[in-house]
Amino acid sequence: MQRQNYRSRDIESTVDEAIYYLPEDEEGTALRDRILLISGIAAMERDKLVMANRYFSDVTLESVFTPPALLHYGWNLLAQWRYEDAIQPWRILQQLYDEYHPAVVESYLAVPHTLELVDAVNQSVLAYERVEDRLSVMVDELKQLNQRDSLGAWLGEWREENQQEDWGWQRQKLTDLPQSQVTRFAQGLLKEEAFNQELARLHDLDRIRADLARALYQLGLWQDVLEQRRSNLEALGGEALLDELEARQMDVLRDILAVQDRLLDEDETVFSFASKADEVRISRLRNVVPAVTALQKIGTPTRDLAPYKERWRRMRGLQLWSIYEAQPQRKWDTERDHMILRSETDKLFRQLENTRTSLIWADSYWQGFPERVQQLKTRIVELxxxxxxxxxxxxxxxxxxxxxxxxxxxxxxxxxxxxxxLALARLYDDSLQQEFGSEPVASSAEPARDVKASTSEQTGKEAE
Structure with missing residues (x-):
């Protein structure tokens, strides 16, 4: 609206409305100060100096727009011939902000200029002398810093501080440059969008080089792992070891098949699924039969073998009853263990097959892999x-x-x-002209007093 020359009344109502509805937070305060600064400058250009005073005075003292607002506020008061009031914003500006700030540097000359306008010549001379000394030091220091070596070191320090910053939103920290004399002089440069974009590009290049270095390091680790695995595989003797394991697996499989045949034969046995203790007792019963048979052959009328035979039959029946009673559970446990053994054997067989397949793949995988890694390393070095x-x-x-x-x-x-x-020379010249013009002609041969001495005396009287 200001650039398109809207009416002042429309601009003023828009500014008041915008300020009224802004949120009371940090971002809202910054936007409010920016609106007031721009509106104040526009009011100055339209010679609405009283309204510009209101805009400038409403800017807070804690934002980036405060220094230019204080500087313009002083010039605006100066344009209204309010000389003493104009010095106050510049004094506040010099107290709150760094002496190398562009607005502060400009205010250095504004103060003695204003003092000169109110005929405070002595104070103006002293102020100009302080400004001359300060500016001389700043110019000499600036000439020393404005060298490629010092600027390169300045950027190097910034890059070192930001080398841990990653991509994305954290790059907003890139504008935080190291606290040095170069940074103090380049405060205005750091606010330029073009310079910040170039800084972001340099940071991106640094991150790319860091990523390339990390990739090169990881490829080196892959090469080491590759050589170690190849050496371990070759020392292991995978083919021979697998052949040996497969032979052992076949022996185990034959043993399992033999166990399976024994289980089939067990169903046709009288004392099937007998335990070790049962087999011992059965063996004892069988050993009794020949003894009874021998006694029967040599039997005498007084020897009755019927009790022995009855006892033997009774023991045999008890043994059969005990074995038959435990047979279902024993059969179930035996068949279950047999199936588990068969299952584990099948798993072992599959593992051996998979291991052999993995060994074949590993041998083929090593082929060409070192060359590929080396090609990638060469490419990374080129990049x-x-x-x-x-x-x-x-x-x-x-x-x-x-x-x-x-x-x-x-x-x-x-x-x-x-x-x-030049202002000092002019003031000295005016003072000398006044002294020569006020002295009598007879005393014209006397040496003129030093201007600085006279100004110092007058300053002392004013202080008294």
Whole structure:
């Protein structure tokens, strides 16, 4: 609306409405200060100085828009011939912000200029002298810092601090440059979007090189693992070991089949699924039969073998009854254990087959793999060289931008310094002219007093 020359009343109502509905948080406060700053500058351009005072005075003292608002506020008051009031915003600006801030530097000249307008010549001279000394130091320091080596070290420190920053939203921290003299001089440069974009590109290149270095390191680890696995596989003797295991597996399978045949034969046995103790007792019963038979052959009328035979039959019946009673459970347990053994044997057979297949695949997998890893490492090294060249170019771009900005700042500070020195020369000349004009002709041969001494005396009287 301001650029398209809307009516002042429409702009004022829009500004008031926008400020009223802004949220009371950090972002809302920053936007409010920015609106007030822009509106104040527009009001100054339209010669609505009283309204500009209201806009500038409503800006808070804790945002990035505070320094330019205080600077313009002083100039706006100066335009209304409110000289003493104009100095106050500049004093606040110099107290709150760094002396290298562009707005603060400009306020250095504004204060003695205002003092000169109110005929405070002595104070103005002292203020101009302080400004001259300060600007001289700043110009000399700026010339020393505006070198490729110092700017390269400045960027190197920033890159070292941000080397752990990853991609994405965390890159907003890239604008936090190290606290150094270069940063103090380049405060205005750090606010430029173009410079921040170039910084982001340099950070991206740094991250790419870091990723390439990490990939190269991981490929080196893969090469080591590859050689170790190949050596272990070759030392293991996989083929011979698998043949031996398969032979053992066949022996176990034959034993299992023999057990299966025994189980089939067990069903046709009288004392089937007898335990070891049962077999001992059965053996004892069988050993009794020949003895009874022998006694029967040599039997005498007085010897009755019927009780022995009855006892033998009774023991045999008890033994059969005991074995038959436990037979179902024993048969079930035996068949179950046999099936589990067959299942484990089948699993072992499948594992051996899979191991042999894996061994065949491993042998084929090693083929060409070292060459592929080496090709990738070569490619990464080539990319790293390319990115390194891009890094150097990007460093040169950032260094040139910083040098151009510092050169312009050097010219501006030199101009401020020249203005301060010209103002001092003019004030000295005016003071000398007044002294020569007020003295009698007879005393014209006497040496003129030093201007600085006279101004110091007058300052002392004003202080008293």
């Amino acid at each position: 790293d060289v390319i990115v390194a060249d891009l890094q150097q170019e990007q460093e040169s771009v950032l260094t040139d931008m910083a040098r151009d900005y510092l050169t312009e700042l050097d010219e501006r500070l030199t101009l401020y310094l020249a203005q301060a020195r």
